[in-house]
Amino acid sequence: MSLLEFLLRNHQEVVALTLEHLFLVAVSTGIAILIGVPLGILLTRKPSLSKPILGVANIMQTVPSLALFGFLIPLNLYLFHVKIVGGIGARTAIVALVLYALLPIIRNTFTGINGVDPAIREAGRGMGMTDRQLLFQVELPLALGVILAGVRVATVICVGTATIAAAIDAGGLGRYIFRGLRMNDNVLILAGAVPAALIAVAADLILGYAERAIRVGNTAGKRFKKIIWASGGAIAVLAIAGVLFFYSGKTSDRIAVGSKDFTEQIILGELLAQAIEAKTGLQVERRFDLGGTLAHEALVAGEIDTYVEYTGTALLAILKGRPSADPEEVHRRVKSDYASRFKVEWLEPLGFNNTFAILVRGEDARKLNLKTISDAARVSAQWRAGFGQDFMSRPDGYPGFAQVYGFHFQEIREMDLSLTYRALVDRQVDLIAGNSTDGLISHYRLVQLDDDRRYFPPYDAVPVVRQATLEKHPELGEVLRKLGGILTVEEMRQLNYRVDGEKRQAKDVVREFLLQKGFISEKDLAQQK
């Protein structure tokens, strides 16, 4: 599918994401102007402050955006019982964008005012202007062009950085970029990147034009200046409106379903969401695509009510517990620890285990009669293996694996996980470590060898829900418990392949699956509408 085709086919979503993006940028730039211009003015009055303040603003700019988001999310700062920063969503993204946009605005206000011809300032003072009159009647009007140049730089920075805000569910065109990166889909990446680049170029041109127009000391420039002040005022109003919008708190009584930021998780998020919608009549808000451990943090913070977690991930990455190979034991441990530490309930496992899968070509498995990993270890002396960087470096990855099973490969090739499948099919390697639910496993007719020594920890997928939500909506727990055992590894692979391989919408794939399983009926769907 070409980019143009994609944009035309999805024009509604493209427009919606573009508007979200513009809104993020306008609100952030507006707030940055409201803070940055007064700060810049303050610096011209108290020059001793200029070094520390410009220094801090400078440092802010050097912090990588993902790191800044990561730093802001757990902060949870309140002002008059209103959350200012913390958690996922546009609120935190806007705070980060404002921090990035501040430097150029403060700096240009400062240099713009300091750059006013001293003779003009002296004339003003000599004529008996007070400091305030000098500022508003002489310095600010004359510095406007330079300040505007700072706003232009800040806006362009915001347009770019706002794409990364999609990582914390702030919306915008970054959604396409992250989705595209995840699915290795260049068209999707471009569908996010090209409109974002166009916004940046347009903002640059428009503000650059305004900047040149007002620098001319003539009648046209004067009218223009009024337009600039007017639009500045409009942006400020928008900024305040945006602040009120984002800080008015969670008004609705919806169930917020989250997901991590890969295909399987989007599918599982849809699975929970559609099951809730069809069986309870509760309104569902989808907050998908949360990177890293953001989904967990959002759940604990109460910004989402439920998502699907993996037992092994919870044990190792969140509880930092000791690995165990016994699925029941792991489930028990995370269940009791989550209940006491986070007030979060683990429901019934969905039925599949998304763990490392040791894979060989189907024909080799048949020819050599390979069923278990131990079988492969015996014949592997002449084999080459292809492993992703993750598998090579993880504590439950290659080193222990080779030791437990006694593997001695002829050669190990470390490559990107997505390339290992291709390498196996093309006979460049003979064994790879994939994920057990990868859609490509069935597509390429690969065989997953049984972990007969139970080396890999279990990663059973289980819905986790806030206890508070369960108490408030008992019917929610009932529905989600019914999802227990609904998916086999093979079925999960197929669903993943339909989205990743066949490029279908997760929403449609899940609806078909639930209908086919008889979990929901056409009648349920009709009632919803």
Added chain:
Amino acid sequence: MECLARGVLDTNAMDSEKSIEFQHVSFRLPDGRTLLSDLTLEVHRGETLVLLGRSGSGKTTTMKLINRLIDPTEGQVKVDGKPTLEWDPIQLRRRIGYVIQEVGLFPHLSVEENIGVVPRLEGWEADRIKARARTLLTTVGLDPDRFAARFPAELSGGQRQRVGVARALAADPPVMLLDEPFGALDPITRRDIQQEFRTLQERLQKTLVFVTHDVREALLLAHRIGLVKDGKMVLLGPPSDLLQSKDPEARAFAACVSDGELSGSPV
């Protein structure tokens, strides 16, 4: 000839009331450099005092002490009998018209708006400000219909300086300070504008403190000349004093005036 005689005549006829007084005034920078030391002088109402001196001699410093752009480190400056430190600086400055060499017109305001700045600060009504600006443009020899709506960037150097003078006159201040107002103009324009200014000066009867390094300008406009060198007033008196003085600095300045122009002088 005429210009040299003028100082003597006017001084005699002058109202003796003091407009500006310097009493043992010194000004030192924080780094200890002395820009002005122990200056004592009086400027009478309606008098034009020209401060003459080389660049860096302390002329501009003297002037800035009058409208409190700087405060004396020793001694006191009085305006209308009241020490400047007791004046509200804003009130003081609004009573004192100020014209500087760089003019300092506000580039974002039209000629009319530039002239109207102080009246606007003083809260005049828009119609009165407009009328005043047009009157003053005529006073300084610019056609209001042609120039009122222009911006400073659309004026020649001489026109800008005229607007600068008009702006300083706007609220009809009793005192005007002029810091080398014609210094940046070409010689011909300067000559014209100096002559016009002299006519204006007689009509307006204001107390003027005029800073220049141009001895001819000083001789043309001054009732009295104060010669400043290295922060000290080396000579103070009518223009004829300058030409007769034995002081080396005075002789140096007097020598700048060509013989031809001084023919028939009382020397």
